Amino acid sequence: MRHTLSVIVENKPGILTRVAGLFARRGYNIESLVVGETENPQVSRMTIVVDGDEKIIEQVTKQLHKLIEVIKISDITQEESVHRELILVRVAADASTRGEIMQICEIFRASIVDLSRNSVMIQATGDQKKIEAMLTTLRPFGIREFARTGRISMVRGSK
Amino acid sequence: MKMTGAQAVVASLQEEGVDLIFGYPGGQVIPLYDALYDSSLRHILTRHEQGAAHAADGYARATGKVGVCIATSGPGATNLITGIANAYMDSVPMVCITGQVPLSVIGKDSFQEADITGITAPITKHNYLVKKASDLPRIIKEAFHIARTGRPGPVVVDVPKDIFTTTIDFEYPKEVRLRGYAPVFEGKSSEVDAVAQAIAEANKPLFFIGGGVGAAGASQDFLRLVEKYQIPVISSLMGLGAIATTHPMHLGMVGMHGTVAANKAVMECDLLVGIGVRFDDRVTGLIARFAPKAKVAHLDIDPAEVNKNVFTHLRVIGDLQWSLPALEASLRKIFVEGQRSGGWIQEVTRWKEESPVAYQKSDDIIKPQFVIEELARLTGGKAVVATDVGQHQMWTAQFFPFHQPRTLITSGGLGTMGYGLPAAIGAQLGQPDELVLLVTGDGSILMNCQEIATAVEHRLPIKVAIMNNNVLGMVRQWQKMFFNQRYSHTRFANGGTDYVKLAEAFGATGLRAETPADVPAIIAKALETEGPVFMDFRVSDDENVLPMVPAGAPLDQIIEEVD
Numbered sequence: 001m002r003h004t005l006s007v008i009v010e011n012k013p014g015i016l017t018r019v020a021g022l023f024a025r026r027g028y029n030i031e032s033l034v035v036g037e038t039e040n041p042q043v044s045r046m047t048i049v050v051d052g053d054e055k056i057i058e059q060v061t062k063q064l065h066k067l068i069e070v071i072k073i074s075d076i077t078q079e080e081s082v083h084r085e086l087i088l089v090r091v092a093a094d095a096s097t098r099g100e101i102m103q104i105c106e107i108f109r110a111s112i113v114d115l116s117r118n119s120v121m122i123q124a125t126g127d128q129k130k131i132e133a134m135l136t137t138l139r140p141f142g143i144r145e146f147a148r149t150g151r152i153s154m155v156r157g158s159k
Numbered sequence: 160m161k162m163t164g165a166q167a168v169v170a171s172l173q174e175e176g177v178d179l180i181f182g183y184p185g186g187q188v189i190p191l192y193d194a195l196y197d198s199s200l201r202h203i204l205t206r207h208e209q210g211a212a213h214a215a216d217g218y219a220r221a222t223g224k225v226g227v228c229i230a231t232s233g234p235g236a237t238n239l240i241t242g243i244a245n246a247y248m249d250s251v252p253m254v255c256i257t258g259q260v261p262l263s264v265i266g267k268d269s270f271q272e273a274d275i276t277g278i279t280a281p282i283t284k285h286n287y288l289v290k291k292a293s294d295l296p297r298i299i300k301e302a303f304h305i306a307r308t309g310r311p312g313p314v315v316v317d318v319p320k321d322i323f324t325t326t327i328d329f330e331y332p333k334e335v336r337l338r339g340y341a342p343v344f345e346g347k348s349s350e351v352d353a354v355a356q357a358i359a360e361a362n363k364p365l366f367f368i369g370g371g372v373g374a375a376g377a378s379q380d381f382l383r384l385v386e387k388y389q390i391p392v393i394s395s396l397m398g399l400g401a402i403a404t405t406h407p408m409h410l411g412m413v414g415m416h417g418t419v420a421a422n423k424a425v426m427e428c429d430l431l432v433g434i435g436v437r438f439d440d441r442v443t444g445l446i447a448r449f450a451p452k453a454k455v456a457h458l459d460i461d462p463a464e465v466n467k468n469v470f471t472h473l474r475v476i477g478d479l480q481w482s483l484p485a486l487e488a489s490l491r492k493i494f495v496e497g498q499r500s501g502g503w504i505q506e507v508t509r510w511k512e513e514s515p516v517a518y519q520k521s522d523d524i525i526k527p528q529f530v531i532e533e534l535a536r537l538t539g540g541k542a543v544v545a546t547d548v549g550q551h552q553m554w555t556a557q558f559f560p561f562h563q564p565r566t567l568i569t570s571g572g573l574g575t576m577g578y579g580l581p582a583a584i585g586a587q588l589g590q591p592d593e594l595v596l597l598v599t600g601d602g603s604i605l606m607n608c609q610e611i612a613t614a615v616e617h618r619l620p621i622k623v624a625i626m627n628n629n630v631l632g633m634v635r636q637w638q639k640m641f642f643n644q645r646y647s648h649t650r651f652a653n654g655g656t657d658y659v660k661l662a663e664a665f666g667a668t669g670l671r672a673e674t675p676a677d678v679p680a681i682i683a684k685a686l687e688t689e690g691p692v693f694m695d696f697r698v699s700d701d702e703n704v705l706p707m708v709p710a711g712a713p714l715d716q717i718i719e720e721v722d
């Protein structure tokens with residue numbers, strides 16, 4: 001099963017290497033890993049999506065905890081959370097298809113951020129399901145390339 | 160107080176109570192050695208950086224203090240790697256200070272540059288690259304704190320040369336503030352009570368101890384539990400000596416070369432309580448058949464060890480100095496004398512008597528096991544024993560009686576040939592009043608024989624027994640048992656090395672025994688001789704470590720004889 005771990009780490013160089021190295025050498029599968037700033041400049045938040053059964057997730061969590069620069073780990077898979085990722089997609093488009101593509105963008109609340117004679121670049125945000133659905137819809141037009149950020153997550157509710 | 164970074168390193172080491180360090184100078188640490196020149200810190204110059212790392216490790220194991228070693232950047236630092244990995248696997252507290260090229264040229268493939276924090280990330284508890292000279296005192300404070308608390312381990316501090324020469328305002332921090340590091344000393348009493356309940360209800364309980372018991376200084380607490388509640392004990396290699404291996408409740412070492420009684424006990428027990436252990440594959444054999452009838456409990460300081468290899472029903476996370484007395488207190492309330500049914504003690508004692516570790520004695524050729532028995536007899540078993548890795552290591556574990564924690568200095572997890580001599584040097588320097596023996600093989604001793612020079616320089620009275628069979632015995636044994644006797648590259652051709660002359664070349668004493676009758680006299684002579692003595696025992700080259708459970712087999716698949 002896919003788990004989402006929200007990991008607060010010291011904002012120091014090398015921590016990404018330590019986390020990535022830990023996953024590699026212990027044979028855990030990272031589906032995505034996003035790291036970025038938080039409201040506190042001293043710490044960063046990593047959102048790690050990892051695939052594995054309960055036993056593997058238990059080990060992943062405990063081994064991560066052994067890293068001195070890891071401050072807090074929350075498995076937010078079960079919690080009521082907001083998950084988002086951002087995608088940029090370049091889709092083949094000429095004058096005859098551009099209109100239809102723009103309609104699709106509207107439905108997914110995506111926006112066109114670049115335009116050329118035979119393609120458009122679309123930017124979209126959403127959870128994984130929405131992104132997948134949009135990609136499926138766009139596929140018949142010809143997807144030239146895309147780049148995804150991976151998931152970032154936050155638990156809902158007041159804190 | 161104003162001082163240079165190098166002086167700050169020395170002052171910080173002294174603040175940590177360090178009185179002995181091991182090292183080897185080189186380009187980027189010249190400023191540090193310059194500061195050492197003026198200090199009262201005792202520095203032991205080894206003859207190879209690997210020797211410095213193993214010596215710091217041996218010193219730490221023998222004393223319980225943090226071992227410290229220094230090396231220069233690049234090759235100096237990479238030569239420490241085996242020693243760091245070795246300490247990491249066996250949870251030995253160490254701080255390694257490495258020189259680094261100046262900050263401005265890091266990342267330029269500079270002369271003698273290696274990314275040592277990158278290289279050592281998987282084999283250290285933590286590591287640092289110092290980027291600001293004013294951070295030095297805090298980083299060294301943290302390094303020692305991390306190395307010695309919780310589950311101990313090695314920490315590397317990589318210091319660029321210009322950091323050593325920058326002047327700073329030195330003030331040693333009073334406390335450590337690490338948000339992401341807070342090892343649990345005192346855990347949950349409910350967890351302890353659950354284990355106590357399981358012990359009270361068990362008919363065939365078994366304690367399985369590892370290096371953690373001695374490392375935590377919890378031997379006495381453990382012994383009280385054993386004696387009061389009459390629970391038999393098995394031990395990993397690392398756990399030998401935590402309580403006396405001659406204790407009537409001690410069934411010996413478990414696992415691949417464990418005793419028949421210990422392995423049978425694992426298969427038959429109904430409760431296995433692992434204490435300060437990590438359920439290594441050399442212990443468990445086939446995991447699916449490990450302790451098949453038992454509920455498993457696990458007491459350890461490191462939560463990540465729980466359920467890593469063996470599924471445990473009960474766990475107690477915390478320092479053994481807390482959990483073992485707590486377990487005793489909890490048991491005292493609920494344990495009913497005579498409630499345990501079935502004669503478990505009689506059963507394990509019978510196994511122990513029926514199948515002791517044994518070997519075919521000989522009057523013609525020296526048996527290595529005999530040498531170890533004689534070493535034990537002639538020293539009364541009162542010694543700190545270092546070993547290298549291979550057959551001699553297993554025979555030492557099987558035939559030498561260990562009475563105290565910190566008396567067996569051996570590379571358990573990593574299995575590092577070449578560890579023994581430098582580790583014995585570290586142990587002897589840490590325990591100057593104890594007799595230090597090194598049991599080694601002709602393969603292992605050559606891997607760090609340059610350290611004979613270090614032992615001679617400091618007149619360390621280490622007595623070294625070389626089990627010289629002219630073969631790499633453990634590999635040869637596997638070739639014999641599992642590879643159709645195809646002895647690929649396990650014999651040293653041309654009669655090997657003259658170890659007496661080798662010792663003499665370094666200024667040490669060399670002795671040789673060629674027949675069993677020579678053995679006691681040679682050992683006696685070595686014990687009387689001052690300084691380091693190397694005993695070349697020309698032992699049988701076709702000896703097997705038995706019993707043996709093949710790798711990956713269940714513990715009841717014990718081979719007791721090989722033709």
